[in-house]
Amino acid sequence: MSARDVVLGRVRRALADVPREERPEQVPVVRDYLASHSPADPVGMLAEHLADYRALVHRTDAGGLPELIARLLAERGSGSVVVPAGLPKGWLSAVPADTVRRVPDAPSVTAAELDAVDSVVTGCAVAIAETGTIVLDGGPDQGRRRTTLVPDHHVVVVRVPDQVVESVGQALPLLSPVRPLTWISGPSATSDIELDRVEGVHGPRTLEVVLVRE
Amino acid sequence: MSGATGTYLGMPPFPRAAKDAVRDATLRANLRHATHTIRDKRAAAVAELPDWPELRAAGAAIKDRTLRHLDHYLVQLEERVTAAGGVVHWAADAAEANRIVTALVKETGEREVIKVKSMATQEIGLNEALAKAGIRANETDLAELIVQLGDDLPSHILVPAIHRNRGEIRDIFARNMARWGRAAPETLTDAPAELAEAARLHLREKFLRAKVGISGANFMVAETGTLVVVESEGNGRMCLTLPETLISVVGIEKVVPSWQDLEVFLQTLPRSSTAERMNPYTSMWTGTTDGDGPRVFHLVLLDNGRTDTLADEVGRQALRCIRCSACLNVCPVYERAGGHAYGSAYPGPIGAILTPQLRGTAGELDASLPYASSLCGACYEVCPVAIDIPEVLVHLRERVVQGGPVTVRGTRTRIRPAKGHAAERAALRAATWALDRPGAMRAGQRLAGRSRRLLPRRSLPGPGRAWTASRDLPAVPAEPFRDWWQRRTRGEDGR
Ligand code: SF4
Numbered sequence: 001m002s003a004r005d006v007v008l009g010r011v012r013r014a015l016a017d018v019p020r021e022e023r024p025e026q027v028p029v030v031r032d033y034l035a036s037h038s039p040a041d042p043v044g045m046l047a048e049h050l051a052d053y054r055a056l057v058h059r060t061d062a063g064g065l066p067e068l069i070a071r072l073l074a075e076r077g078s079g080s081v082v083v084p085a086g087l088p089k090g091w092l093s094a095v096p097a098d099t100v101r102r103v104p105d106a107p108s109v110t111a112a113e114l115d116a117v118d119s120v121v122t123g124c125a126v127a128i129a130e131t132g133t134i135v136l137d138g139g140p141d142q143g144r145r146r147t148t149l150v151p152d153h154h155v156v157v158v159r160v161p162d163q164v165v166e167s168v169g170q171a172l173p174l175l176s177p178v179r180p181l182t183w184i185s186g187p188s189a190t191s192d193i194e195l196d197r198v199e200g201v202h203g204p205r206t207l208e209v210v211l212v213r214e
Numbered sequence: 215m216s217g218a219t220g221t222y223l224g225m226p227p228f229p230r231a232a233k234d235a236v237r238d239a240t241l242r243a244n245l246r247h248a249t250h251t252i253r254d255k256r257a258a259a260v261a262e263l264p265d266w267p268e269l270r271a272a273g274a275a276i277k278d279r280t281l282r283h284l285d286h287y288l289v290q291l292e293e294r295v296t297a298a299g300g301v302v303h304w305a306a307d308a309a310e311a312n313r314i315v316t317a318l319v320k321e322t323g324e325r326e327v328i329k330v331k332s333m334a335t336q337e338i339g340l341n342e343a344l345a346k347a348g349i350r351a352n353e354t355d356l357a358e359l360i361v362q363l364g365d366d367l368p369s370h371i372l373v374p375a376i377h378r379n380r381g382e383i384r385d386i387f388a389r390n391m392a393r394w395g396r397a398a399p400e401t402l403t404d405a406p407a408e409l410a411e412a413a414r415l416h417l418r419e420k421f422l423r424a425k426v427g428i429s430g431a432n433f434m435v436a437e438t439g440t441l442v443v444v445e446s447e448g449n450g451r452m453c454l455t456l457p458e459t460l461i462s463v464v465g466i467e468k469v470v471p472s473w474q475d476l477e478v479f480l481q482t483l484p485r486s487s488t489a490e491r492m493n494p495y496t497s498m499w500t501g502t503t504d505g506d507g508p509r510v511f512h513l514v515l516l517d518n519g520r521t522d523t524l525a526d527e528v529g530r531q532a533l534r535c536i537r538c539s540a541c542l543n544v545c546p547v548y549e550r551a552g553g554h555a556y557g558s559a560y561p562g563p564i565g566a567i568l569t570p571q572l573r574g575t576a577g578e579l580d581a582s583l584p585y586a587s588s589l590c591g592a593c594y595e596v597c598p599v600a601i602d603i604p605e606v607l608v609h610l611r612e613r614v615v616q617g618g619p620v621t622v623r624g625t626r627t628r629i630r631p632a633k634g635h636a637a638e639r640a641a642l643r644a645a646t647w648a649l650d651r652p653g654a655m656r657a658g659q660r661l662a663g664r665s666r667r668l669l670p671r672r673s674l675p676g677p678g679r680a681w682t683a684s685r686d687l688p689a690v691p692a693e694p695f696r697d698w699w700q701r702r703t704r705g706e707d708g709r
Pocket of ligand 1: 486534535536537538539540541542564593596597598599600601
């Protein structure tokens with residue numbers, strides 16, 4: 001007998017008390033929790049909650065975006081930046097090409113190569129106000145998962161209010177489980193040493209979130 | 215290193231292990247600080263959600279639905295994972311799971327793997343099994359790294375190195391990092407930021423060259439075949455995306471029916487465990503994705519006593535557990551005893567009900583675990599999936615003392631009552647330890663009033679029952695357990 005048959009057989013015997021005709025949906029699950037906690041100002045709440053977890057939050061409009069991105073990379077002293085294939089053309093237009101090397105995100109770029117790159121600039125799929133979360137789904141303006149993981153500085157652009165939802169429950173239906181998803185709520189952190197919170201262990205130690213009003 | 219080389223098996227029974235831990239002043243101070251800090255923060259994070267009770271009830275109901283139809287959801291999950299390019303394996307016990315994983319790693323030709331914290335792999339002793347096959351498993355969570363470099367065992371679900379303070383961690387890093395990779399900087403101090411930086415550098419080279427990653431999962435969605443890993447440090451993302459081969463070892467109870475169900479657990483888990491609105495990183499993946507992440511994905515579905523637990527209609531609810539560790543942080547017994555005393559990967563109240571069910575109560579330690587509690591009910595109150603831990607404890611005490619039907623490796627059998635006096639003595643020792651410590655009990659008692667309604671409607675558990683049967687003692691339920699206990703013991707042995 002295969003291990004599969006053994007385990008499934010044990011499960012079925014263990015559930016001898018469950019009536020044969022019972023369907024899974026017949027086991028009641030009451031969803032009377034709130035669909036959202038209805039924040040008065042979701043974008044404001046997003047900014048506040050991101051900041052609570054030490055993300056650096058900036059606001060601008062479409063016109064000011066290229067300048068802002070250029071400034072953030074300059075302040076960081078970045079000499080190189082990973083660029084997802086579908087990043088809107090204009091976003092890096094103010095970043096000087098002679099001092100900041102562009103590294104296109106491609107399957108051939110190894111993790112070791114990414115480790116030598118200073119920054120990465122991406123868009124996102126959706127942002128959640130209540131939890132202060134940015135979700136990446138590997139879309140063309142975001143690139144592969146490793147590109148937002150290995151470089152130490154991540155600048156992520158959120159179009160507000162369009163890309164902002166209030167709650168986790170509102171975000172899930174907008175996301176496709178078929179795509180690899182990364183939910184980011186502040187930079188990486190650990191509290192493993194006497195519960196002292198230290199920001200930045202393995203992911204990008206600096207997360208900058210740009211809220212662009214459209 | 216050979217992984218965490220310590221072992222939980224063969225550890226002394228709870229009362230003795232706990233007594234040793236209580237004598238260790240550092241351990242106690244660290245634990246106390248930690249549990250109280252997390253406890254208070256958690257209460258604040260939970261208070262932010264006015265619909266917490268509804269979320270908690272929904273979480274319990276979703277898990278109950280899953281458990282009552284576990285075969286259905288497992289088959290569905292297997293189908294979806296396979297359709298998405300993953301390979302599903304089944305393992306009836308620890309040995310089988312270890313064999314499967316070892317063979318999979320060997321196939322890749324690699325002698326080294328990176329691991330993200332996983333209680334399931336701790337439970338089955340995977341690191342030790344890999345070491346026997348000449349494969350080194352590198353733990354990558356900061357706490358696990360501390361534990362591994364210190365040749366130690368985890369003591370808390372969420373913060374496994376909670377028993378170590380910063381000075382000890384500095385010494386462990388300075389002494390042992392060089393043996394396994396990049397050395398700690400000469401100038402390393404005990405500042406947490408510096409210690410974290412040393413770990414970052416030490417582990418980065420391992421991440422960059424790793425070909426095989428091993429993980430667990432917090433949830434598996436049957437409807438979509440999606441696995442979910444919730445974490446803070448980013449080592450999970452590293453292990454899940456950089457290697458070419460990913461092997462996830464997951465207990466069969468981790469399945470949830472639908473994508474929508476995540477809206478409940480992604481609210482309750484972070485707030486209950488790290489007291490955050492959301493943990494820094496959550497990864498979700500479905501099979502494999504072209505050009506992004508591992509090209510090969512193996513899912514090993516682990517039984518190892520879970521179906522035996524499922525067969526017990528009272529004990530079954532322990533399988534709802536989402537491993538948030540909230541019950542540890544409120545437990546007066548855990549606070550005094552520390553995690554190691556529980557003798558398994560699962561410490562605290564959840565360990566006291568899960569381990570004796572996964573492993574059975576034949577061993578002295580496992581039989582004593584249901585007594586590692588004052589039944590104050592605080593664990594039930596904080597549990598985000600409403601597991602009635604006191605109810606299961608009482609049930610298991612009865613089983614130890616009176617014997618009865620159990621399922622062992624899928625076979626229904628009866629265990630005989632532990633022999634009268636021996637059982638009583640074991641129980642007595644455990645209870646003496648927990649109840650004779652006013653400090654430990656005071657915390658419990660503060661909650662006792664509130665939680666009284668939550669306590670099982672039964673008479674005195676285990677040892678009390680044995681006594682009433684054999685020695686004609688007065689009935690006890692009307693009186694608080696501790697008062698009764700003190701009255702019982704006062705004058706008897708002069709404590
Ligand atoms: S038993 Fe409940 S409180 Fe304890 S770890 Fe599991 S889910 Fe959390």
